[in-house]
Amino acid sequence: MVSTSGAADEQKATRDSTPIDDERTCVVTDTLSRKTTARNTGQLSAATPILLACGIIAPLLNISVLLVLGAIRxxxxxxxxxxxNLELGPGGWMQITNYIVTGALLLAFTVGAKWRLLRGPGSTWVPVLLCVYGLTFVAIGPILPDPSLGYPLGASEELTVHGAVHSLLGLVQFSSLTAACFVLARRDAKLGNLGWSTYSKVSGLLIAGSYLAFALVAKLVDGGPAGLIERIGLVVCGTWIALLAIRLMKQSAQHGSAT
Structure with a gap:
């Protein structure tokens, strides 16, 4: 009888203490989770201006390098x-490196952009499309184009698999940024930012138009200004990305001062 009574008392004590222990465990776990989340959020928030600055550096680097190489080659x-085509011939490694570094910087910018565009229309698709745009730069580095339009001088302009893939990546590159422009334009229109909405729409049209004009001139006009048209498109792309980066950096600074 004594043993049975003692066992019953022990079971009762265990039963009575279980809810309290569970509650304490939940409180401790929740506290640790909140601290971890806050620490990670603080670290990412501190890195955001640096990541966004990559959106300014990337187009400046890419355009500066290709202009210099084009002038001295x-x-x-x-x-x-x-x-x-600067990837081909002597010194081609410099343009290859330019593409890869530019792509890496654009991917870093995408992370910062995603952090700033947390909610609302386009908060998912704008970063996704920017990510695709950055990845195409990384990919076209090692995947070389075929010789074309007389460069390199005397090289065969026969179509190859890697050349076709390079051309396809170029199409994806311009298409992804065009789509990003229109998605952001839609977001800004809904949020009442009509100036930016209009600018993004115009940029998207110019990017798409420049790529189409480049392809047609390169194919149909012997010695036509295909290179110039392509570079105009690249400047439009780079300007839109750089201005978006500056805009998001200002928003990040305002958010930081408010907190």
Whole structure:
């Protein structure tokens, strides 16, 4: 009888203490989770301006390098030949590196942009499309184009698999940024930012138009200004990204001062 009574008392004590222990465990777990989340959020928030600044550096780097290389490369006509042909011939590694580094910077910018565009229309698709845009730069580095439009001088312009893939990546590149412009335009229109909405729409149309014009001139007009048209499109792309980065950096600074 004594043993049975003692066991019953022990079971009762265990039963009575279980809810309290569970509650304490939940409180401790929740507290640790909140601290971890706050710490990670603080670290990401502190890194956001740096990540967003990559959106300014990337287009400046890409355009500066291709303009310099196009000016100093023998037998290369920047008005006619696309910038990707700078990957071919002597010194091609410099343009290859330019593409890869530019792509890496754009991917870093995408992370910062995603952090700033947390909610609302386009908060998912704008970063996704920017990510695709950055990845295409990384990919076209090692995947070389075929010789075309007379450069490199005397090289066979026969179509190859890697050349076709390179051209396809170029189409994806311009298409993804065009789509990002229109998605952001829709977001800004809904949020009442009509100036930015209009600018993004115009940029999207110019990007798409420049790519189409480049492709047609390169295909149909012998010695036509395909290279110039492509570079105009790249400047439009780079300007839109850089201005978006500046805009998001200002928003990040305002958010930081408010908190």
């Amino acid at each position: 023998p037998d290369y006509n920047a008005l006619v030949v696309p910038d990707s």
